[in-house]
Amino acid sequence: MQITDGKIGAREILSMIVMAVGIKATDTTPGMMIKHAQNAAWLFSLMIGVVMLIPFLVLLRLMGRYRMGLYDLLVHLTGRWVATLIVAWMFVWLFISAALNTRSYIDIVNTLFFPQTSLYFMCLFFLLFSWLVAKRGFETIGRTSWLLLSLVVFISLVLSVSIWQDMNLSHLYPLLGPGLGDLLKETPRHASLYAELVLMCFMLPYATTYRSFRQGTLIGYGLSIFVIVLLNAYYVMVFDYPAVEHISFPYHQLTRAASFGRQVAHIEAIFLGLWIITAVMHFAIYLYLTAYLFARTFRIHEFEPLILPLTGLCLLLSGFPKNVVQINEIRDMVISSASIVYLALPFVLWGLKLWRDRSS
């Protein structure tokens, strides 16, 4: 048995999905959700999760049928040129998201913890370490994520226990927030919040088996949605609507509220540390995926050396937005404009498959 053959199992995929999707409960995403869904943000995140799951299941089914990763599937069903176009678009989208999110994460750290440190300097180091992790390869990212998964579960538990006394269940009512109509209207628009799930399908060839990939992605997705729903509920329960709408970084505000008695009252820096470790994994996955998509667009075989230049470009790009408000606006736009593609793509592929089956 050869152990280090560059393939990853269900556990690694599971934890990568959690690092890629689940961590969104802690950045500026909840703010966006609260803006649209008010105190029903937790329900909103659950609805997006369900809506995104359907096309993903279709995609899984397709990949299972052809036993190939998303890129090969695209090439097989849509032809080389269309596939390249789709992959190129995904690359641009993911790359912009990566740059925006980097800036947004560093903004959080900068605003709350290091107001005197240069933002770009922090961005530089943050991306430098993300690159150092990403360049060790997909296998390493997966295994490190797996090692850190227990840490994520541990912090979530500690956080839950430490803010238990500040929660008020009645803050969740009315359950539907702005009303079912508004929620249903906004849900498909924000489906691409979980688009990493679809992008991970490109990595199917790295999984040991199709079965382990399916298992890993589904359980990981379930866990991520659970964490996001739980944290969104916490924010509303602790801060109450509409106060929570004015909190830009609810997770970090929540860690500030965390306390164990009088002596251990300000442990937000520890939460920051553990959060940064997971954030580095998040961006390592992003950088690796962008390099992969870039290489597929231009048909470059060796793509791992591309991670460094892309990281540099990401650093430059992340310097463009002026402030948090602008970032949030751009991010909302980027997310809502892409949702339709991620929602529709699997069905289009499914249609193409049916059409092919019929014509052959």
Added chain:
Amino acid sequence: MPFRSWNYLRSRAGLSSAQSESDPTRAFIDGQLTDDMLMNLQTLANLFDYPENDSLKIRHIHIRSLQVDAAVLYVEGAADGQSVERTIIRPCLENDMQLDAHQPAERINIIKQQLLPSLAVKESETYQELNDALLHGNTVLFIPQSSRAIIIETPGFEYRTVEMPQVEQVLRGPKEAFIESTDVNRSLIRKHIKDHNLRCEKITFGKRKQNTALMLYMRNIADDQTIQRVKKRIEQVESDAVTNLFLLEQSIEERPYSLLPSILLTERPDRAAAFLQEGHVVVLMDNSPVALIAPITFWALFHAAEDQYQRWVVANFMRLIRLFAMLVTMLIPGVYVAITTFHVEMLPTDLMLAISAARERVPFPIVVEIIFMELTFEMIRESGVRVPAPIGTTIGIVGALVLGQAAVDANLVSPILVIIVAITGLASYIIPDITLNFAIRVQRFMFILFGYMFGFFGLALYMSFVIAYLVSYKSFGVPFMSPLAPRLPASRDMFTRSAFRQQWLRPSNLSPKEKFKQHKPEGN
């Protein structure tokens, strides 16, 4: 003895002047023995630069029972003189049985079978082998008209007796340690593993192929690919200067510049035996009071010899303390810098006030203070190793005074920092393996730097790199953090261990041929 002319002999040995300039002994070594005993003797004599070089001894004897003259050669210091006398010379001189043999081959057989009482006797017909044999402390016997010589094992290298381990000490468990002799070390391992599957291979390496190492593994457990990988790596060593395991370790590791070792050296035979039974490969060499173990994982460095000998509760308690100590050693100075520079709100108010009051009179920034103290501590530690034993107590006095009292009184450092450095120093001694210990001590300075630059943000950034590096690191193809990441089937024996009788599964990261140590216990 009757010498023929040098030039004649040199020309017969095929030595041209050009060759002799580049490597004067090369031409003597290549080639077969001739049936001229004097010629053979002379070639070997040239090889050892006899008679100017005093180390080669040539003794001419008359074998009474065969009625022939013979020559006995050995290297003084390598061979045991008394054993040469007792097992070779005396039987040849004193045995007066009348044996009838005229053919050289017949004579050699008679000498081997009826005269020599030695355990290990063999024949050879190349100079290379004779040369190696002599250097390894064996004795060579020439008889006339024979193109073969007899090699008799008479090694007489000095070594000390088996003693207690100096580094890997235990409260419970065997107290024997390896010494500088391969034979003794091998027998110490054999004592633990009485199994015919324990295989011992001799590997020669170096440019002249004169260095030997013994590779031990369990034939029924160890993975063939791993064995081949280790063997190939050793055979590829070019240098002749690799005369012990400490140098061999550095010659065969994959990443010589890495802080992490990919090979473990242990001085305990019981540990070596335990590793063998899990499918690792053990290498022994002369002049090395240790055994080399490859491949290894993080756990081999993290575990102490005693962990399996103590009862479950005690062993796990020790391991948790060790894990805590490891984190303390690596992080506490960095965390202290981070908290006092960026996150003061984390401290209880009274403590914060106490620290700032104590720091009021210290003129340096906190990072200067802590690096100064850590460096001082490292110096005391290093000098403690180098200092001759009789004046060793001075170090303690200087250390205690400088670290504890004077630096604080002189306002160079604040008292709380002395506590931080002292705790770090204390904790660092808990890490059992010296290379891991060193790696963590060096990392500590990086954490101080990042803590000073970015507080917990910097610590976390660097930590994520450290974890990713640990996970991606490999030792002879085995992932360093396995079987934790990647998760592989194995008995639980990582940060904590399960009860001894529950450890029935071999760690599968080493791809063992036999996966089970024993039957799965009942009721599980």
